Amino acid sequence: MAFATVLIDGNNFYASCEAALDPALIGRPLVVLSNNDGCIVARSAEARALGIAMGVPYFQVRRQLERQGVVVRSSNYALYADMSQRLMATLEPWVEELEVYSIDEAFGRLHRPAGAGPGKGSRGGDLSAWGLALRRQVRRHLGLPVAVGIAGSKTLAKVANRLAKQNPIQQGVFDLGAVPDPDPWLEQVPVEEVWGIGRKLSRWCRLRGVATARQLRDLPSGELRARCGVVGLRLQQDLRGHSCLLLQSVVPAKQETCVSRSFSEPVTSLAALREAIATYLSRAAEKLRRQRQRTGTVTVFVRSSPFNGTSLYANAATTTLPLASNDTAVLLAAALPLAERLFKPHKPLQKAGVLLQNLQPVEQLQHHLLVPLPPEQQQRREALMATIDGLNRRYGRGTVQWAACGLRPAWAMKRERLSRSATTRPADLPVVWAD
DNA sequence: TCTGGGGTCCTAGGACCC
DNA sequence: TCTGGGGTCCTAGGACCC
Numbered sequence: 001m002a003f004a005t006v007l008i009d010g011n012n013f014y015a016s017c018e019a020a021l022d023p024a025l026i027g028r029p030l031v032v033l034s035n036n037d038g039c040i041v042a043r044s045a046e047a048r049a050l051g052i053a054m055g056v057p058y059f060q061v062r063r064q065l066e067r068q069g070v071v072v073r074s075s076n077y078a079l080y081a082d083m084s085q086r087l088m089a090t091l092e093p094w095v096e097e098l099e100v101y102s103i104d105e106a107f108g109r110l111h112r113p114a115g116a117g118p119g120k121g122s123r124g125g126d127l128s129a130w131g132l133a134l135r136r137q138v139r140r141h142l143g144l145p146v147a148v149g150i151a152g153s154k155t156l157a158k159v160a161n162r163l164a165k166q167n168p169i170q171q172g173v174f175d176l177g178a179v180p181d182p183d184p185w186l187e188q189v190p191v192e193e194v195w196g197i198g199r200k201l202s203r204w205c206r207l208r209g210v211a212t213a214r215q216l217r218d219l220p221s222g223e224l225r226a227r228c229g230v231v232g233l234r235l236q237q238d239l240r241g242h243s244c245l246l247l248q249s250v251v252p253a254k255q256e257t258c259v260s261r262s263f264s265e266p267v268t269s270l271a272a273l274r275e276a277i278a279t280y281l282s283r284a285a286e287k288l289r290r291q292r293q294r295t296g297t298v299t300v301f302v303r304s305s306p307f308n309g310t311s312l313y314a315n316a317a318t319t320t321l322p323l324a325s326n327d328t329a330v331l332l333a334a335a336l337p338l339a340e341r342l343f344k345p346h347k348p349l350q351k352a353g354v355l356l357q358n359l360q361p362v363e364q365l366q367h368h369l370l371v372p373l374p375p376e377q378q379q380r381r382e383a384l385m386a387t388i389d390g391l392n393r394r395y396g397r398g399t400v401q402w403a404a405c406g407l408r409p410a411w412a413m414k415r416e417r418l419s420r421s422a423t424t425r426p427a428d429l430p431v432v433w434a435d
Numbered sequence: 436t437c438t439g440g441g442g443t444c445c446t447a448g449g450a451c452c453c
Numbered sequence: 454t455c456t457g458g459g460g461t462c463c464t465a466g467g468a469c470c471c
Contacts, residue, residue, distance in 0.1 A: 034439035041439070059437040075439085102471045198469050229445065231468080258441055265436095307438055353440090414437095 004112040007157040009105035011145040014042035020143035021422040030071040074415035082423045097249045131173035151176040155238035158195040186214035196235045259284040260353020263411040267349040275406035277339040280354045285328040294324035296358030300338040305350035313347040
């Protein structure tokens with residue numbers, strides 16, 4: 001029984017989400033910025049055609065974008081996360097198993113029908129028509145363009161997805177498992193675009209004379225093993241069509257949870273740093289409770305700007321809790337002294353964060369000598385947290401918050417070009433018609 | 436003036452144990 | 454002068470992903 005692996009992802013996802021909720025943007029050059037309106041993290045096809053690069057700092061190209069009439073948006077994660085959920089729900093019935101891999105992409109597994117016949121034709125039934133139908137449905141339901149790559153393994157499905165986007169003739173769908181000979185296609189894919197080959201490894205590949213996905217596939221395994229260990233071997237096997245990276249349709253429990261942000265302006269006082277850490281920590285604790293986990297250690301880290309020429313100050317401090325917890329008050333009591341330890345009066349900070357590690361499921365019994373709270377009180381604490389989370393979910397983040405987080409702090413994230421939360425806030429619902 | 440955030444996995448090396 | 458071998462656990466750091 002033959003299976004195919006498919007990779008479906010949103011084209012220019014953030015930019016496409018913006019356009020889906022604001023049709024006036026369709027066909028216009030559009031870019032989306034990272035937090036604090038820092039860098040360009042998504043571009044519409046039209047913006048890409050203007051030669052606007054990915055990842056450039058906004059302030060460097062701002063004038064140019066104005067001249068070119070490019071629409072600029074701050075990231076609206078509430079919108080993208082909601083559109084992502086709708087996308088995944090739409091994909092679900094189309095495959096036998098679905099792995100949600102990131103906010104804008106998912107792997108799927110499905111049956112590959114038998115090929116048209118024996119002989120040197122295709123190696124299996126062509127799934128392109130299936131891909132085109134899926135693509136139409138997503139477009140109709142969500143107004144989002146997606147690309148569909150189909151092959152015999154995850155790494156090859158990634159390659160196929162690239163080829164689908166790269167060659168307009170494919171109309172956004174490519175089945176690498178149905179072509180008579182994949183080699184000329186793999187030859188088209190530069191080695192740095194192979195999934196798992198990053199900056200360091202692609203430099204090594206190039207020096208070795210390996211320039212394409214096909215050459216990487218055919219490199220002697222021993223060499224790859226020596227340079228990249230088992231990770232490289234698995235990647236190569238996958239590229240050869242021997243599926244090594246399995247589909248993970250069950251979401252594994254998180255091993256760590258982190259909340260960190262750059263400040264909109266340098267933080268130079270301990271009071272401001274404490275507010276920031278309290279804010280990040282209460283978000284992290286909220287995540288923990290949603291994941292039904294507790295944390296065993298709390299780490300706070302800070303860093304000055306790496307860009308202003310002065311020497312970098314970067315530091316971190318960690319506390320191990322006597323008893324794992326997800327109670328914001330308990331975690332605040334652990335984290336705030338760490339912030340104090342890290343603060344240096346003459347080191348303006350550009351970024352800080354909270355990292356929670358040694359996570360355990362709340363169901364897990366805790367073996368401990370110290371019982372900090374009687375069970376009855378413990379239950380009241382848990383009920384309090386659940387109430388706070390419920391209020392913030394229902395009425396919006398920050399409806400109820402700890403005083404330690406501060407009110408309208410100066411360091412808070414800058415998002416000057418935010419679109420409406422058109423799918424998650426009643427007040428922001430788009431109006432389709434009006435009298 | 437202005438430069439993102441949140442993860443995972445693997446490996447090497449040190450501490451420690453018998 | 455000369456000082457084993459094998460195992461586990463933990464951590465830091467590097468590489469990658471979107």
